[in-house]
Amino acid sequence: MAPEMDQFYRSTMAIYKSIMEQFNPALENLVYLGNNYLRAFHALSEAAEVYFSAIQKIGEQALQSPTSQILGEILVQMSDTQRHLNSDLKVVVQTFHGDLLQHMEKNTKLDMQFINDSRQHYEMEYRHRAASLEKCMSDLWRMERQRDKNTREMKESVNRLHAQMQAFVSESQRAAELEEKRRYRFLAEKHLLLSNTFLQFFGRVSAGCTGEC
Amino acid sequence: MAPEMDQFYRSTMAIYKSIMEQFNPALENLVYLGNNYLRAFHALSEAAEVYFSAIQKIGEQALQSPTSQILGEILVQMSDTQRHLNSDLKVVVQTFHGDLLQHMEKNTKLDMQFINDSRQHYEMEYRHRAASLEKCMSDLWRMERQRDKNTREMKESVNRLHAQMQAFVSESQRAAELEEKRRYRFLAEKHLLLSNTFLQFFGRVSAGCTGEC
Numbered sequence: 001m002a003p004e005m006d007q008f009y010r011s012t013m014a015i016y017k018s019i020m021e022q023f024n025p026a027l028e029n030l031v032y033l034g035n036n037y038l039r040a041f042h043a044l045s046e047a048a049e050v051y052f053s054a055i056q057k058i059g060e061q062a063l064q065s066p067t068s069q070i071l072g073e074i075l076v077q078m079s080d081t082q083r084h085l086n087s088d089l090k091v092v093v094q095t096f097h098g099d100l101l102q103h104m105e106k107n108t109k110l111d112m113q114f115i116n117d118s119r120q121h122y123e124m125e126y127r128h129r130a131a132s133l134e135k136c137m138s139d140l141w142r143m144e145r146q147r148d149k150n151t152r153e154m155k156e157s158v159n160r161l162h163a164q165m166q167a168f169v170s171e172s173q174r175a176a177e178l179e180e181k182r183r184y185r186f187l188a189e190k191h192l193l194l195s196n197t198f199l200q201f202f203g204r205v206s207a208g209c210t211g212e213c
Numbered sequence: 214m215a216p217e218m219d220q221f222y223r224s225t226m227a228i229y230k231s232i233m234e235q236f237n238p239a240l241e242n243l244v245y246l247g248n249n250y251l252r253a254f255h256a257l258s259e260a261a262e263v264y265f266s267a268i269q270k271i272g273e274q275a276l277q278s279p280t281s282q283i284l285g286e287i288l289v290q291m292s293d294t295q296r297h298l299n300s301d302l303k304v305v306v307q308t309f310h311g312d313l314l315q316h317m318e319k320n321t322k323l324d325m326q327f328i329n330d331s332r333q334h335y336e337m338e339y340r341h342r343a344a345s346l347e348k349c350m351s352d353l354w355r356m357e358r359q360r361d362k363n364t365r366e367m368k369e370s371v372n373r374l375h376a377q378m379q380a381f382v383s384e385s386q387r388a389a390e391l392e393e394k395r396r397y398r399f400l401a402e403k404h405l406l407l408s409n410t411f412l413q414f415f416g417r418v419s420a421g422c423t424g425e426c
Contacts, residue, residue, distance in 0.1 A: 015278075018274070026267065026271050026274070027271075029267060030264070030268070030271070033260070033267050034264060036260050036263070036264075037257075037261060037263075037264045039260075040253070040256045040257040040259075040260040040261075041257060043253045043256060043257070044250075044253040044254060044256075046253075047249050047252075047253040048250060048253075050246055050249070051243070051246045051247060051250045054242060054246050055243070055404065057239065058236070058239050061235055061236070061239070062397045065231075065397075067390040067394050068390075068393055068394045068397045068398075071394065071397035071398055071400075071401050074401045074405070075397070075400065075401050075404070078401070078405065078408060081408075177278075177280040178280075180278055181278075181280050181281045181284065184275045184288070185281075185284055187268075187271060187284075187288065188284050188287045188288050188291070191268065191288070191291055192291065195291060195294070195295070199419055202415040202418045203415075203419035205412065205415045206412055206413075206416035
């Protein structure tokens with residue numbers, strides 16, 4: 001096979017290999033780490049809830065004292081704000097779970113099979129086309145030596161197959177690159193969305209607006 | 214003893230009792246819950262660091278692909294931002310530890326002894342003054358019955374002791390209320406400072422400014 005075809009073949013196969021052996025395991029690991037991250041978030045949220053409930057109880061105690069009533073009101077109000085903020089944050093974290101981790105988990109499972117099938121399909125198609133081309137070329141070579149009358153037609157056939165093979169390898173390479181790009185884009189887009197959700201939350205909090213407005 | 218004195222005495226003792234048996238144990242519990250909260254924060258921070266390091270590695274992988282390079286840059290940059298944010302948050306959490314939990318822990322330890330001493334001192338002083346007053350009153354009663362010539366001086370003595378006792382119980386009550394108020398104020402002020410530190414952090418983040426500016 002012509003060296004440039006072989007190079008296309010090897011680089012396309014390398015893309016499939018990279019998706020299968022690097023991207024997908026990395027995504028699977030990311031789902032695992034993301035679930036740890038989520039558990040840590042829930043644990044923090046739980047700890048914050050317990051902490052600010054304790055503050056609230058101290059505040060209620062202060063409310064009963066005639067001289068510390070205002071401080072009691074401040075403590076209860078602060079605890080309320082923090083608990084509101086905490087439950088708002090829980091909603092944001094649900095985005096991380098629902099919109100990101102679950103999608104990633106589903107994608108990795110489906111993708112293993114899909115990419116494996118695409119790679120096998122490409123490999124078979126390439127080998128099949130390469131074999132046809134090789135066969136026609138060796139026929140042509142034999143016919144040229146035998147000065148066969150059909151040499152010209154065979155030459156056209158070889159040229160056609162060669163052009164088709166060229167189109168096939170370059171299209172296949174573009175398709176594989178697109179598959180790779182789609183996966184990275186999915187990851188980048190989902191995380192940008194998540195970052196924006198967090199930024200909106202931070203913005204609401206720092207504007208003193210925690211869910212009520 | 215006159216009922217109003219007794220009432221002052223009981224309400225002052227109730228304040229000391231409330232500081233010793235409610236406020237201080239609640240503060241001690243708060244230190245314990247705060248340390249749990251802090252540990253949960255560190256665990257979250259650790260989980261975030263690991264998660265975004267994994268994103269960074271995927272980004273670096275994408276950088277090597279000629280068609281996904283830009284997505285690689287986005288992923289690496291996003292991971293950088295999140296890790297910056299994470300280390301900024303660690304500094305904020307240090308405030309919680311250094312400015313709040315450590316103070317609360319130190320205060321509860323010192324306060325147990327201090328309030329116990331104040332309460333005992335008040336109790337002894339009250340009993341001592343009450344006994345002196347009771348003794349003068351019973352002397353006065355005896356002298357009045359015996360038509361003693363020093364009755365008038367004794368009456369003045371009783372009146373003086375009574376006025377001093379009144380001043381003592383009401384000042385002691387104010388002092389106890391102040392002690393109680395100082396403790397609630399300490400708690401409220403420290404937590405407001407903490408909330409502000411967090412709000413400033415959220416404000417910086419939502420303004421897209423995470424430590425570099």
